[in-house]
Amino acid sequence: xxxxxxxxxxxxxxxxxxxxxxxxxxxxxxxxxxxxxxxxxxxxxxxxxxxxxxxxxxxxxxxxxxxxxxxxxxxxxxxxxxxxxxxxxxxxxxxxxxxxxxxxxxxxxxxxxxxxxxxxxxxxxxxxxxxxxxxxxxxxxxxxxxxxxxxxxxxxxxxxxx
Amino acid sequence: xxxxxxxxxxxxxxxxxxxxxxxxxxxxxxxxxxxxxxxxxxxxxxxxxxxxxxxxxxxxxxxxxxxxxxxxxxxxxxxxxxxxxxxxxxxxxxxxxxxxxxxxxxxxxxxxxxxxxxxxxxxxxxxxxxxxxxxxxxxxxxxxxxxxxxxxxxxxxxxxxxxxxxxxxxxxxxxxxxxxxxxxxxxxxxxxxxx
Numbered sequence: 001x002x003x004x005x006x007x008x009x010x011x012x013x014x015x016x017x018x019x020x021x022x023x024x025x026x027x028x029x030x031x032x033x034x035x036x037x038x039x040x041x042x043x044x045x046x047x048x049x050x051x052x053x054x055x056x057x058x059x060x061x062x063x064x065x066x067x068x069x070x071x072x073x074x075x076x077x078x079x080x081x082x083x084x085x086x087x088x089x090x091x092x093x094x095x096x097x098x099x100x101x102x103x104x105x106x107x108x109x110x111x112x113x114x115x116x117x118x119x120x121x122x123x124x125x126x127x128x129x130x131x132x133x134x135x136x137x138x139x140x141x142x143x144x145x146x147x148x149x150x151x152x153x154x155x156x157x158x159x160x161x162x
Numbered sequence: 163x164x165x166x167x168x169x170x171x172x173x174x175x176x177x178x179x180x181x182x183x184x185x186x187x188x189x190x191x192x193x194x195x196x197x198x199x200x201x202x203x204x205x206x207x208x209x210x211x212x213x214x215x216x217x218x219x220x221x222x223x224x225x226x227x228x229x230x231x232x233x234x235x236x237x238x239x240x241x242x243x244x245x246x247x248x249x250x251x252x253x254x255x256x257x258x259x260x261x262x263x264x265x266x267x268x269x270x271x272x273x274x275x276x277x278x279x280x281x282x283x284x285x286x287x288x289x290x291x292x293x294x295x296x297x298x299x300x301x302x303x304x305x306x307x308x309x310x311x312x313x314x315x316x317x318x319x320x321x322x323x324x325x326x327x328x329x330x331x332x333x334x335x336x337x338x339x340x341x342x343x344x345x346x347x348x349x350x351x352x353x354x355x356x357x
Contacts, residue, residue, distance in 0.1 A: 094260050103297040108300070114306070129263055129276065134343060
């Protein structure tokens with residue numbers, strides 16, 4: 001009786017895990033996709049942001065504060081302004097935080113959140129997007145700070161032409 | 163004895179039922195600009211589910227001969243093509259528009275992204291949905307990756323004609339929304355580069 005109970009529970013939990021993982025297997029079954037010839041088109045929106053440009057950070061649900069701190073800590077050569085009319089460029093974006101679930105804490109012994117963020121830098125005069133970057137950090141060591149610093153780092157590289 | 167077994171069986175069924183309910187996709191997408199045309203246009207053009215970035219890189223390097231049965235449907239919906247150098251506006255999609263723009267930039271799509279709709283020739287609309295990993299998936303597979311779904315369509319602003327549509331589903335997405343955004347950028351690049 002006891003063995004049967006354990007067996008039944010094991011089967012139930014296995015089925016539960018299988019059910020939650022079915023979507024990935026469905027996707028695998030449909031991936032008979034032939035590769036396309038690689039296109040060699042150059043991007044048109046690859047204009048550089050001049051150093052010391054005036055940049056306005058649009059509201060991003062609080063992420064703009066992290067980004068502001070990151071731009072300063074990474075020494076990105078831009079001037080942050082609080083008035084949109086004075087700015088040459090505008091940074092808009094979004095950020096998502098997924099806190100560690102109870103299962104993750106219990107099984108993986110991991111309290112860190114998963115973070116993802118994406119920013120776009122647009123020229124206010126022409127309205128053209130000159131830079132965009134997205135980042136995803138699993139079990140982020142410093143939460144939003146990590147994603148903000150990644151954005152700032154890549155923005156700096158773009159400005160400095162690296 | 164029989165009563166015990168019955169209770170146990172009901173308990174097990176409840177666990178399975180709960181897990182199945184969690185695995186089902188949510189009813190409403192995160193943004194309400196989904197197009198019916200986008201799913202039908204390229205339902206067979208779904209990229210690989212796992213380790214998607216590596217898979218994308220491999221796909222672009224290896225070029226096996228495409229058979230008509232499995233070839234992705236990149237043909238324009240209305241027989242129209244997006245010319246290289248077009249100005250494209252990405253409409254708000256509950257934050258996902260930023261990932262789409264980043265994907266387009268990363269995949270070096272030969273278009274100009276503009277923030278003002280009035281200056282654009284084409285507009286990208288779409289919807290995106292994220293399904294977080296359930297407790298059973300984390301406990302038994304040790305995997306807390308999300309499943310991502312997104313669908314976009316490109317419309318010519320002047321005529322209102324849909325010229326390109328694509329939907330992507332990534333199970334156990336390694337980089338979440340970023341993966342979906344880059345898949346869109348990649349396939350848009352292929353569509354534009356075909357002319």
